[in-house]
Amino acid sequence: MIRCLWLALVWVFVGGSIVFGQFAAKPRLIITTDIGGDPDDQQSLVRLFLYLNEFQLEGIIVSAAGTPGELDTDTIRPDLLYRLIHAYAAVYKNLSFHDRNYPAPSRLDSLVKKGNPHRGKAFVGEGHDTEASLWLVERMTAPVDEPLHIAIWGGSTDLAQALWKIRTTLSPGRQFMVYSRLRIYSVNNQDDTGPWIMEQFPGLFFILSQARHNEDRRMAAYRGMYLGGDESLTSCEWMNEHIISGHGHLCSLYPDETWTAPNPYRCMKEGDSPSWLFFLRNGLNDPEHPEWGGWGGRYVSSQGMQYTDACDRDGDSCSRHKTVWRWRKDFQYDFAARADWCFVPFFRCNHRPVAVVNGDRTLKVIYMNVGNKNELTLDASESSDPDGHSLSFHWYVYTDVSTMPAEKIKLLNDHSPILNVSIEDDVPHGSMAHLILETEDNGNPPLKAYRRIIVIK
Incomplete structure (x- = not known):
């Protein structure tokens, strides 16, 4: 209640x-x-x-x-x-x-x-x-x-x-x-x-x-x-x-x-x-x-x-x-x-969660230029669900659209709300990795919210 x-x-x-x-x-x-x-x-x-x-x-x-x-x-x-x-x-x-x-x-x-x-x-x-x-x-x-x-x-x-x-x-x-x-x-x-x-x-x-x-x-x-x-x-x-x-x-x-x-x-x-x-x-x-x-x-x-x-x-x-x-x-x-x-009361339905990355609550693509840095942290722990459902997290590289070689970037704790990213030294400057966050609730049916983070070396 x-x-x-x-x-x-x-x-x-x-x-x-x-x-x-x-x-x-x-x-x-x-x-x-x-x-x-x-x-x-x-x-x-x-x-x-x-x-x-x-x-x-x-x-x-x-x-x-x-x-x-x-x-x-x-x-x-x-x-x-x-x-x-x-x-x-x-x-x-x-x-x-x-x-x-x-x-x-x-x-x-x-x-x-x-x-x-x-x-x-x-x-x-x-x-x-x-x-x-x-x-x-x-x-x-x-x-x-x-x-x-x-x-x-x-x-x-x-x-x-x-x-x-x-x-x-x-x-x-x-x-x-x-x-x-x-x-x-x-x-x-x-x-x-x-x-x-x-x-x-x-x-x-x-x-x-x-x-x-x-x-x-x-x-x-x-x-x-x-x-x-x-x-x-x-x-x-x-x-x-x-x-x-x-x-x-x-x-x-x-x-x-x-x-x-x-x-x-x-x-x-x-x-x-x-x-x-x-x-x-x-x-x-x-x-x-x-x-x-x-x-x-x-x-x-x-x-x-x-x-x-x-x-x-x-x-x-x-x-x-x-x-x-x-x-x-x-x-x-x-x-x-x-x-x-269309026919079920609000409180008996599921609604998409809200994915928040590093405090950003919008739906816009996030750009992160790491320059000479080899590590960064992405924090989705402020994500929430309007129905109070539990959330799971999945981070991955969309390799088909990334120019950064997949073997050069490591995602640590990729099923955690906080992701640690490690990039090897020899990654060419200007290369990009498209990271996708999928935040999924445990409602019925389970629904996902997304964020796209473009990491630029």
């Missing part, structure tokens, strides 16, 4: 929400969805709606339904999106008990914008403005300093139209300011407007997750959402137990069958989810550095600010899927906890 009262007071003190970490502002986000074809768009939307407290959502663009040639007619399906928003409204009150930053259902309704039912360069230019493209122009030109993150799940015709409009109506200086704030992640470039954008606007920050030319299309990094690693976490048995069944109206609308071959379960796919998970701030990633990796995968520059799939070592090979699936257990458990938030 005392513990519950203490937690209640904390909850009231922070304004009815659990504070998981601090950035200057929540990431601004717009998504474009080709909902109406493969049901994995509905899957990704259900997950996204449970994370809307972490974003400043500024638009949901309903673009041409399905992939090119998938449907008999060119159409858009906002009705399917409104159905999901209606289901969100049914669980909104309970979600708000866990975090008051969840947007009201009426706010989501107002952010739905209808795009072009047709796709491709032939529908870009004079006379092809849509509600969606004009809304994109409005949000791109808003007097806001923070980046605008755009996750493209289907075709990019409306984004191409918005960029065309900006180029033809704004001065070069104003255009530069707009372009410099855009952060785009495209799943597959599903029509010819994607390559057109990359060619016509080469200075844009643009991540393209796509299989290489003449390669099996399933090789793209984003498919690590459901391919590779422990695929049982994508099975209908797991999804029904932890997400779909008995978790409220919204989760009940999660489609339980789609094409996932060679994954044998034919249930969870969510090929679009890495596009927004990449922008989610959780202490592990920094969206300004796609090469560092996180829940949404890892990406390397192919040309300037254009990025393509990276790979992480997987035994004797290098796997693009692994840049996503290596985190699957963590993001699935986190999803399951939020599904509980």
